[in-house]
Amino acid sequence: MTVKQSIIKNQGLALVLSEDESLLSSQRLNLIEKDIPVLKKGQVLIKMLASPVNPSDLVYLLGKYGLPPQDNAYCGFEGVGIVVDANAGIYGKWLTGKRVAISAQPGIDGVWAKYAITKANFCLPVRNDIPDEQAATLIVNPCTSVCMVDRAVELGAKSIVINAAASQVGKGAIRYAKRLGVKTIATVRSQTNVDVLTTLGADHVLNTMDENFDHQLKTFANELQATVLLDAVAADDTPRVLKAMPKGSTAIVYGRLTETHDPIGGRFSVADVIFRDIKIEGFWLATYIGKAKPWQVLALSKKVQKLFASGVFKTDIYATVGFSDFSKAIDHYAEHKSDGKVILLPQQD
Structure with a gap:
């Protein structure tokens, strides 16, 4: 163990998971003291300054993520x-x-902690002009927004449909697409978010609760030739939206916000896949980074940070809290994601 690691032994407060399925997301978290092990080859030790709660974190806490939950993870x-x-x-x-x-x-290891261990190639140096709270959100949402819009352009899309568009990924995709000249059709579930995303610059914002939603979506999707769907909802929303889109459209599925007991959680129309040449592909940033060359990851990081510094990207933040207030803040975020991120400041407590 190095000198630096021995200094922080028994001082590594961290949040770990309980597998009890009867508990809510926040109730599955236990605060413990963790020892910091000797670093393995390729690893670095981080003194954590800030860490957000993302939808993927909530899904993981509920045991529905791509990684199986384990007690004390x-x-x-x-x-x-x-x-x-x-x-x-x-x-x-x-x-x-x-x-x-x-x-x-x-x-x-996880980063809801005072100290965390990760791979060196999972670290991206941050510009000085980006504050901690924004820098904490640089990777998962903005990089996902950029990668998916770039993929849509690669697929030849001139316009895209974005569901759950009031999310941070959705807002980032709208801003970045506008910068590239790609038109956007955003779908949301409340009138408040319709107004927010219209102001943000989405070309059309549709409320899925409106009785004429399907007709409006089909009209705008065909008018703008929107041939890519950025899908965070899955379940029945995927075939519903694709049905309104032109032949040859592609859904890029990157999440599952729909509450369902179905372990797969997705749906698609076999007839559309066969007869309308509809395609479905998945996107997980961890897979992208794992396959990318180091220079590609650094280039993505520089692009995203430049977008942050220029104001194209900005993460909405609802609250910054220490460990003592974190559970309550998580519960709020779980119910009101469009209010903005909850950011844990591990050194605060």
Whole structure:
């Protein structure tokens, strides 16, 4: 164990998961003291400064994520912090002392903690002009927005449909698409969000609760030739929206916000796939980063940070809290995601 690690032994407050399925998301979290193990090759130790709650975190807490939940598993998928120790060669030495946006090593460690361990190549140095609360949200949502809109352009889309568009991914996709000249049709479930996204710059914003929603969506989707759906809802929303879109359209499914006991949680129309050439593909940022070359990840990071610094991207924040108020804040976020992110400040308590 290095000198730096021995200093923080028994001081590593962290949130871990309980597998009890009868509990709500926030009730599954237990605050513990964790020892910091010796770093393995390729790993770095981070003093965490801020970490958000994302929909993927909530899904993981409920045991419905792509990673099976385990008792006492560490929680939190992304954040920002200072690299205080490294066992990762020249790159690790270069990172030491730098503020970095990080992704967790799921199954190894989580970032809802005072200190966290992750892979050096999961760390992205952050510009000085981006504050901690925004830097903490650099990876999961903005990178997802950019990657999916870029994929839509690659597929030849001139316009896209975005469901659950009041989410941070949805808002980011609207802003970034507008910058690229790609038109957007956003779908939401409340009139308040219709007004918000119209102001944000979406070309059309439709309320799924309106009785003429399907007709409006079909009209605008065909008028604008919207051939890509960015789908965070899944379940019955996927075939419903695709039915209104032109032949040859593609759904990029990146989430499942629909509450369902179905372990798969998705639906699609076999007839549309066969006769209308409808395609469905998935997107998970962890897979993208895992397959990408280091220069591609750094290029993505620079692009996203430039968009933050120029004001194209900005994460809406509802509350910044320490460990003592975190559970209550999570419950609010679970019910009111469009209010903005909850950010954990681990060093506050």
